[in-house]
Amino acid sequence: MLVVNRFVVAEEAADGFTERAHAALAALAARPGYRSGQLVRGLDDPTAWCLVTDWESVGTYRRALGAFDVKVHATPLLAESLDEPSAFEPLATAEPGGEVSVRASDRSVGPGR
Template sequence: MLVLNRFAIQPDAADSFVERAHAALTALAARPGYRSGRLTRALDEPTAWTLVTEWESVGTYRRALGAFDVKVHATPLLAQCLDEPSAFETLAEAAPGGAVVVTASDRAPAPWEQGHIAAADPH
C-alpha cells in the first residue's frame, strides 16, 4: 500500500517542515508493516512537498497511526497535508527489467462492479 501525503510549504517554513517531517518519518519507520518512506520536493515548484510511505497493508498503516510516537510526531504533520486522497493500493507493479505483476484489489466490489445492480424490492 502506498501513502502519498502532499504539502504546500512556503520557503520560510521549509526548515521547520523538514525537521518535523524527519521526525514523522522516523516514527513511522519504527512501526510493524512499514516498508519504505521518503520526503520529496518538486524540482520545479519548491513549495510542493510529499511524504511517501509504503506499507504491507492498509491494516498495518492504520495500526501505525495509533502508536504513541506516531501520534506525537507524525499526526500533527499529516494534519497539514492537502485535503485529498492519500492511501492507494497497489494493483500492478514491475521490478526493473521485469514483467508486470497484477495484484487483486483488497476492496470489496460495489454492486455495479459485480456486473449487476440489485433490483428494488417493490414490497
C-alpha cells in the same frame, strides 16, 4: 499499500517543515508493517512536498497511526497535508527489466460483495 501525503510549504518555512517531517518519518519507520518512506520536494515547485510511505497492509498503517510516537510526531504533520485521497493499493508492479505483475484489488466491488 502506498500512502502519499502532499504538502504546500512556503520556502521560508521549509527548514522547520523538514525537521518535523524527519521526526514523523522516523516515528512511522519504527512501526511494524512499515516498508519504506521518503520525504520529497517538487523539482519545478519548491513549495510542493510529499511524504511517501509504503506499508504491508491497510491494517499495519492504521495500527501505526495509533502509536504514541506517531501521534506526537507524525499526526500533527499529516493533519497539515492537502485534503485529498492519500492511501493507494498497488494493482500492477514491475521490477527493473521485469514483467508487469497485475494483482486484484482488495476493495469490495459493492455492497455485499
